[in-house]
Amino acid sequence: MSTLTGIVGFRGYSGAELIRLLSGHPHASPILMEHRADAGDRPVPVGHTGPRRIASTPAAAREAGVECVFLATPHEVSIELAPEFLAAGIRVIDLSGAFRLRTPDIYNRWYKEPAIPADLLAEAVYGLPEFYRAEIRGARFVSNPGCYPTAANLALRPLVEAGVLDLEAGIVCDAKSGVSGAGRKPSLKTHFCEVTGNFSAYSILQHRHVPEVLQNSGLEESQFSFTAQLIPVHRGILETIYVRLNQDADLCAIYADAYADEPFIRRYAPGQVPDLQAVNGTNFCDLGVVQNQRRAVIVAAEDNLVKGAAGQAVQNMNLMFGWPETDGLL
Amino acid sequence: MSTLTGIVGFRGYSGAELIRLLSGHPHASPILMEHRADAGDRPVPVGHTGPRRIASTPAAAREAGVECVFLATPHEVSIELAPEFLAAGIRVIDLSGAFRLRTPDIYNRWYKEPAIPADLLAEAVYGLPEFYRAEIRGARFVSNPGCYPTAANLALRPLVEAGVLDLEAGIVCDAKSGVSGAGRKPSLKTHFCEVTGNFSAYSILQHRHVPEVLQNSGLEESQFSFTAQLIPVHRGILETIYVRLNQDADLCAIYADAYADEPFIRRYAPGQVPDLQAVNGTNFCDLGVVQNQRRAVIVAAEDNLVKGAAGQAVQNMNLMFGWPETDGLL
Amino acid sequence: MSTLTGIVGFRGYSGAELIRLLSGHPHASPILMEHRADAGDRPVPVGHTGPRRIASTPAAAREAGVECVFLATPHEVSIELAPEFLAAGIRVIDLSGAFRLRTPDIYNRWYKEPAIPADLLAEAVYGLPEFYRAEIRGARFVSNPGCYPTAANLALRPLVEAGVLDLEAGIVCDAKSGVSGAGRKPSLKTHFCEVTGNFSAYSILQHRHVPEVLQNSGLEESQFSFTAQLIPVHRGILETIYVRLNQDADLCAIYADAYADEPFIRRYAPGQVPDLQAVNGTNFCDLGVVQNQRRAVIVAAEDNLVKGAAGQAVQNMNLMFGWPETDGLL
């Protein structure tokens, strides 16, 4: 029998991706949870009504038999809803930034408000399976990583742990994202005419995904320069990461060791790198390296809506429920 | 000395195009008139502040010496502002749909409200120079045509007048527009992710530009089937028009006669048609014909922001002020 | 055990789509057949080599145990290869235009050369399951329909059969396609800079898909005006079809009757129409109708690479092998 999984925020881009992935999942099936009405429904073919819809309340969830809720919502909504569903004995996977930063001080600096409930923060497991698989298994509350930090941490943490980086020279992460990363709510920033034929940088040296990278990679702020940029595409993240080495080292070999058994990390031959088309629609994070003696450029690519959001959330669900980790994702 | 021309709605796409065209005009120069503050200003390079800004009131206009005002505003704003500037002795070119339909009944059917002031409607001259040049010269109030009707009327009126169309078979105008035609105000319809990789039809058989075509071409509603569609491009309109003939006739020859002396109508050899790149950034409307005996397909292309809006408005200004019609436009 | 299905032309866009669909098929699996080397391979992640590759010869196919070959090749290559595989007892699904036109005279007019082998043409079954399901079942040689004709015939044939169209007024099919329909071979027509920000019409009133529509819809050439146009998107076809009726009739009801049991035809409520995002990546053809008394506009949308090519080919394979028709496609 299929495990019923609720989606709050199903009209957004991550929400739609969750519907797609859960509709093809062997053990789970989606149910849509209305939180706030918006005018964003698309015309629906006759007789193709899609998953059932209920209210986004613990009572409605329990009555329908929902065992897990995905919050594809702004962080303030997640802070409101997560404790309610958890209190009702329903597992929660939160895709917002609310519970990603372990220290309230750091959270307050970047997200400002509302205040984060300390007990809930303590319980949240950071859902990056490649590094926190054991903690995710059996967790009842997982905080799904940000799209930029997923690729950055997957690229950087093995190199930091190997101790081969020249940290004083600093690391540069020049990140580019498709527009769906900015959400479906209309704004001038996401207006077609402002984006098409354009390319723009934002939140230079002050993006709130930076502390999430630092926390999980072991880097310090002064060592890590990060720029976010908007590509005129629907989806996909590509990060071009520049490092200098403090010793002779083969970065491809370090990745081969670190990720030998990882189903969703793909590596390339030395000198070859992925592009967005290699990963879009998949849960892969692809890593390629171009190295010139002690300088290296790493290209990390992922689909911001899959490995950077909904796919990783399903990967976490698989671990939480004890199902094979790749179910519904390959 | 340069004639000062005010622009209300200068942050919109037609407004920006007016700034561009008037900045290079030999007899006119732009001044920006703040109507409602929005957050849409772009970062400005140091020392490049652009044209002077004043309030969008008759008093401010008179004090600054403004002789002509362009209203690149929604129709309800134009209905509010046009009489004020006219009363102050300032000429007005309105780019909205407010004053295009000659009959209040028809206006009420398509625009609903606010009510259109009848005296002002009577004074407004429809600013399609190729057909109403004499009336525009010397006018103090011009209603600038809609983007779709400009191309449709330029393509159809000479054929209607030549009497060669099989009106019973009907005329099909399959129109496609870039997204800037929908304005700069953010909406789900203009969200980058909803438009890119997409193509969609809207207002099928019920677009409010239809009565504007009928009024100026001599066609009746049942004879004219019109669909508007959104192309994932910033700018440009292409209309594919299907007609059947009631006699042997050479449509290219009819256009050659009708438009021999028109500076902004370009024609193509039989069998050749324009695309958007042929006209974008220009004030041309290009017409090409593919004919197979008594069936013909006409492709009309224009830049919706130039010949379909700001460029035609400048062309009208040139006529109103007695300057050479192509000044600032070639 | 999985049925091995060869793909010739696997580097093209339809070929890549066949790999994707067959890789997820419950009864079939793909094998790649090298016909002509090109430089178009993309970088491949370490250890992700994809399906096995063999030569595109009957001998290699038989040795590998291939039971069915998809020809995603130009028509001249299909004419060369189809007889070879058939003679070797291997079923063939040809995605080219070679065997779609039943009369050699008509073929010669549109495809010119090479000459089509008459016996093979006689055996080819036109693979539009919604109309030729019985013939496709058990066929060993299927000619997969063109992308434009698939949507046009699905939209028009039920209306022609119902006898409600005013054929004298004529039918207009204004068709738009994504660029992948032009194939992967580089040309100026498919250069990014010639396509982006552009929209262009081609083969007006003389596209070689026209006779394919006439042959399967029952229309005559003088009744059917067709224009093909290039949208700046990767994939998707949208056809805006204009008809006039010779009697009062409800087109949505006619479609509801004709397609009640069809798994891949989706219909919309009266007045609603599909866009490209509704169908892209799916094997659906979506039909929507806007009707105003005896005038109607039909919008038909499909993914040119799926229902318009690879998906329909898999649908045909399912029928030929006696598998459930939707296997691997929903």
Next chain:
Amino acid sequence: MSTLTGIVGFRGYSGAELIRLLSGHPHASPILMEHRADAGDRPVPVGHTGPRRIASTPAAAREAGVECVFLATPHEVSIELAPEFLAAGIRVIDLSGAFRLRTPDIYNRWYKEPAIPADLLAEAVYGLPEFYRAEIRGARFVSNPGCYPTAANLALRPLVEAGVLDLEAGIVCDAKSGVSGAGRKPSLKTHFCEVTGNFSAYSILQHRHVPEVLQNSGLEESQFSFTAQLIPVHRGILETIYVRLNQDADLCAIYADAYADEPFIRRYAPGQVPDLQAVNGTNFCDLGVVQNQRRAVIVAAEDNLVKGAAGQAVQNMNLMFGWPETDGLL
């Protein structure tokens, strides 16, 4: 009287931009010089034949009265043609990479062949007016800079000269370009379907524009890490440049000093940066800085076809002929 300027390679994207700019120039007018026929002519409106066409030979040029030739050609064609026109007493502005590198050894490493004529190389003046204005004035042979090096050198040279960069930490230049930078010749790399929805890096750490940056900025190869990337847009270059400082310094102030009188360098307030839409269609190079103590990110933007090619070539022509430097460019 207008100075006649020939364009070889006028069908390419830089060539088309030269036509556009020279057609509006107060002292010069274009003439098109046929070098090799290609099929790339677009349909031309009746009576709009554009500039006159002659052969690309010194004889034809002299007969027509051409005083200056722009070579918008591949480097091997420029090496063939430049000496011929110079020998005929005609000034040459070469837009290829042939004559940009001062040392034949370095040229041979990056361009391989054909061999560069040493005497001609000695005469070529590097046409970056902001740094070599005096040499360009009066030159008869100018080598127009590459698109990437123009922005990189304008951003970096003042900082190198000010001595504020921590060169040991290294400089990262993450560069992104529109597709027109790859030329108009069709290739898989520029196929619409390979570019749209995609973003890809190429020539990482080994682009042949690198030595051109080093030569003109004073940096050494090990200090400068450069990646080129393809944005799915027609035109525009944006370079995100990461530097660390060896002392407290205000980069905006350094730019303000260096570029106070430069007509084509625009600067932004601290913390503000340009995007592509700020510069496209213009000859500006825009520079913005985000600084956090001794770390800084510089965003440099230009139109690769204008300041990165045709516009800068016209700027050089203005200097060579003693005309006001901004003529035809503002």
